[in-house]
Amino acid sequence: MTISPNHARIAFQGERGAFSEEAAVQLLGEGITLVPRGSFEATFNAIDAGAADYILAPIENSLAGSVHRSFDLLVESRLTIIAEVTIPIVHHLIGLPGASLERITTVQSHPVALAQCERFFINHPRLKRIAAEDTGGSVREVMHAGDSSRAAVAGRRAAAIYSGSILREHLEDDPENYTRFLLLSPGATIVANADKLSLVFQLDHRPGALYHALEPFAKRGINMMKIESRPVHGLPWQYRFYLDLQTPAGLAAAEPALDELRRLVVGLRILGSYPSAPSAKIAEGAASGEQK
Numbered sequence: 001m002t003i004s005p006n007h008a009r010i011a012f013q014g015e016r017g018a019f020s021e022e023a024a025v026q027l028l029g030e031g032i033t034l035v036p037r038g039s040f041e042a043t044f045n046a047i048d049a050g051a052a053d054y055i056l057a058p059i060e061n062s063l064a065g066s067v068h069r070s071f072d073l074l075v076e077s078r079l080t081i082i083a084e085v086t087i088p089i090v091h092h093l094i095g096l097p098g099a100s101l102e103r104i105t106t107v108q109s110h111p112v113a114l115a116q117c118e119r120f121f122i123n124h125p126r127l128k129r130i131a132a133e134d135t136g137g138s139v140r141e142v143m144h145a146g147d148s149s150r151a152a153v154a155g156r157r158a159a160a161i162y163s164g165s166i167l168r169e170h171l172e173d174d175p176e177n178y179t180r181f182l183l184l185s186p187g188a189t190i191v192a193n194a195d196k197l198s199l200v201f202q203l204d205h206r207p208g209a210l211y212h213a214l215e216p217f218a219k220r221g222i223n224m225m226k227i228e229s230r231p232v233h234g235l236p237w238q239y240r241f242y243l244d245l246q247t248p249a250g251l252a253a254a255e256p257a258l259d260e261l262r263r264l265v266v267g268l269r270i271l272g273s274y275p276s277a278p279s280a281k282i283a284e285g286a287a288s289g290e291q292k
Contacts, residue, residue, distance in 0.1 A: 007033075007053075008028060008032050008033065008053050008054055009032070009033040009035050009051065009052045009053045009054070010024045010028065010032050010033065010034060010035060010052060010053070010054050010055070010056050010183075011035040011036075011037050011043050011046035011047070011051060011052035011054070011055045011056070012024055012034070012035070012036060012037065012043060012055070012056045012057070013037055013038075013039065013040050013042075013043040013057070013058075013134070014036060014037075014133070014134035014135070014136055014137065015036050015133075015134055015136040015137035015140055016034065016036055016136055016140070016158075016161050016162075017135070017136030017137075017139055017140070017154060017155070017157050017158025017159075017160075017161045017162060018036070018134050018135055018136035018137070018154075018155075018158070019058075019087065019089060019135060019136075019155055019179060020056055020057075020058060020181065021034055021036070021136065021157065022087055022155055022157050023056060023058075023085050023087045023179070023181040024056045024181075025157075026085055026087055027056070027083060027085040027181070027183060028183075035051055035052045037051075038133070040057070040069045040070060040073055041073070043055055043057065044057070044073040044074075044077055044079070047079075047186050054082075054183055054184060054185055055079065055183070055184040056181050056182070056183055056184070057070040057073075057074065057181060057182050057184060058070055058179050058180070058181050059071060059074075059084075059180050059181065059182050060179070060180050061089070061112070061177070061178070061179045061180075062176060062177060062178040062179070063116060063174055063176075063177050064112050064115075064116075066228060068230065070182075071228075071230060071242065072230065072233070074182070074184065074271065075200055075230075075240065075242075075269075075271075077184075078186070078187070079184040079185065079186060080184065080185050080186075080187065080188055080189050080271065080272045081182050081183070081184060081198055081271050081272025081274050082183050082184070082185045082189050082191050082272060082274050083182075083183040083191070083274050083275060083277075084180060084181065084182050084183065084196070084274060084275075084276065084277045085180075085181050085183070085277050086178050086179065086180045086181070086277045086278075087178065087179060087181070088177065088178055089116070089155075089172065089177040089178060089179050090155060090156070090169075090170060090172060090177075091109075091113055091116060091117050091135075091153050091154070091155070091170070091171040091172045092153070092154065092155065092156060092159065092166045092167075092168065092169050092170070092171065093107065093120075093151050093152075093153060093166070093167045093168040093171055094139050094142070094151060094152050094153070094154055094158065094159045094164040094165065094166055094167065095142065095148065095150065095151040095152075095164065095165055095167050096142070096143065096146065096147070096148045096150075096164070096165060097163070097164075097165045098148065098165070099148040099149075099151065099165060099167060100167065101124075101167050101168060103148055103149055104127060104149060104150070104151045104167070105126070105127065105128060105149045105150075106127065106128045106129075106130055106149065106150050106151070107121075107127050107128070107129055107130065107150075107151050107152065107153060108129070108130035108131070108132045108138045108141070108142070108150070108151075108152050108153075109131075109132055109135050109138045109152055109153035109154060110131070110132060110133070110134050110135050110138070111131045113135050113153045113154070114129050114131065114153060116172050116173060116174070116177060117153055117171040117172060117173060118173055119173045120168070120171045120173075132152075135152070135153065135154035135155060135158060136154055136155075136157075136158045136161070138152035138153070138154060139152045139154045139158040139159065139161075139162045139164050140158075140162050142164070143162045143163065143164055151167060152164075153171060180277065182272075189272075191272075191273060191274045191275065192275075193275045194247070194250050194251060194273040194274050194275055195246065195247055195248050195250070195275060195276050196225075196244065196245070196246060196247060196273070196274055196275065196276040197243075197244070197245045197246075197247045197251060197254055197270070197272075197273050198242070198243065198244050198245075198270075198271040198272050198273075198274075199242075199243050199245070199258075199268065199269060199270050199271055200240050200241065200242050200243070200267075200268075200269050200271060201213070201240065201241055201261070201265035201266065201267055201268040201269070202232065202238065202239070202240050202241070202265060202266040202267050203239075203241065203265055203266065204266065209264075210241070212264055213241070213261060213264050213265050214227075216256075216257040216258075216260040216261050216264075217245060217254075217257050217261075220254075220256065220257050222245050222246065222247065222254060222257060223245065223246040224243060224244070224245055224246075225244040225245065225246055226242070226243065226244040227241060227242070227243050227244075228241070228242045229241050229242075230242065240267075242271075246276075247273065250273065251270075251273040258270070
């Protein structure tokens with residue numbers, strides 16, 4: 001499937017300058033129409049509301065783990081994964097032009113972003129941290145306030161969009177900080193060059209149920225890249241299992257395993273068969289090379 005970048009409207013959670021916007025542009029190019037939404041719920045409703053053609057949602061961070069709200073909304077929806085992208089998360093301290101770190105007293109951002117810059121705040125204990133809805137929106141608010149004692153933690157794109165000044169670069173504690181995003185489409189979609197499969201199912205409470213559910217893939221040499229359980233809303237102590245699998249030969253080659261799995265589990269749903277994202281390190285290195 002080919003997406004027409006010049007016509008695609010991509011909804012994402014957050015305001016302009018959020019890392020989700022950066023991911024959308026990296027995946028699809030600058031020609032897309034960006035549709036910022038204030039919450040995950042509004043983001044996942046954007047297609048039904050006629051505001052977007054596709055949705056880009058964060059699904060996991062290499063340090064913070066899974067984005068559970070995205071996962072739950074994906075499972076509750078009828079959306080299909082058609083692509084993924086992984087980007088490095090690089091945090092900068094952004095303030096008004098002419099501001100300086102010495103004059104900053106408060107720093108705002110998304111709670112996860114603030115937590116990922118703990119060493120910076122330990123080294124500057126006078127700075128008061130303020131939790132906000134997202135990174136890009138934090139920069140917008142700082143610039144709108146016009147207060148040189150305020151700053152935000154966000155990516156470089158947010159500084160450019162809102163004409164902010166980067167006061168300190170690379171605040172993140174761990175350079176191995178990446179977020180994986182999923183591009184979601186309404187309805188079932190056949191995607192060319194798919195080599196990754198995501199699915200979800202429930203299990204009966206019986207000994208060995210999970211072992212037997214995974215066996216169809218193991219005995220066919222299909223590599224499992226991720227497994228995670230999530231509670232089923234409205235059914236206490238019932239869980240869904242989310243799997244990511246490597247399928248170099250595409251979905252058709254995995255069908256025998258899926259047919260066997262259907263007889264062993266409850267409510268099997270294929271979330272998507274799609275091309276796996278290039279390594280974030282490779283993508284980051286290529287971008288650095290282009291900038292030189």
